[in-house]
Amino acid sequence: MTISMNDARFRRAALLALVLIAIALTIHEIFGNRGYFALRRRRQELQSLEQQVQKLKQENQQLELDIKALKSDPKAIERLAREQMKLAKPGEIIYVLPEKKEPPSQTPEQPKEPTK
Numbered sequence: 001m002t003i004s005m006n007d008a009r010f011r012r013a014a015l016l017a018l019v020l021i022a023i024a025l026t027i028h029e030i031f032g033n034r035g036y037f038a039l040r041r042r043r044q045e046l047q048s049l050e051q052q053v054q055k056l057k058q059e060n061q062q063l064e065l066d067i068k069a070l071k072s073d074p075k076a077i078e079r080l081a082r083e084q085m086k087l088a089k090p091g092e093i094i095y096v097l098p099e100k101k102e103p104p105s106q107t108p109e110q111p112k113e114p115t116k
Contacts, residue, residue, distance in 0.1 A: 030036045069076035
């Protein structure tokens with residue numbers, strides 16, 4: 001059995017084509033829209049969203065406790081009114097401190113023009 005030169009070139013070309021196709025498929029599986037990196041990114045997004053959901057559930061539980069207290073506890077109503085409306089009992093003095101200001105932005109000052 002003899003292999004002609006054309007058969008050898010055809011096999012070499014076919015092998016090269018298969019290798020290139022395999023490389024292209026591998027690259028697509030790693031970097032494609034549904035590839036490895038996209039999957040990792042989606043998993044991280046899912047984890048972040050799950051953390052947000054957990055945080056919101058805790059916040060909802062706290063708000064439900066606050067609602068329950070405001071419906072049944074007169075001291076809770078008084079505390080909230082005193083905090084939000086700055087109410088005081090007779091003889092009490094309320095001190096209101098100024099809110100903290102943000103530091104000025106780090107923009108360079110414009111040079112002043114000399115006055116004539």
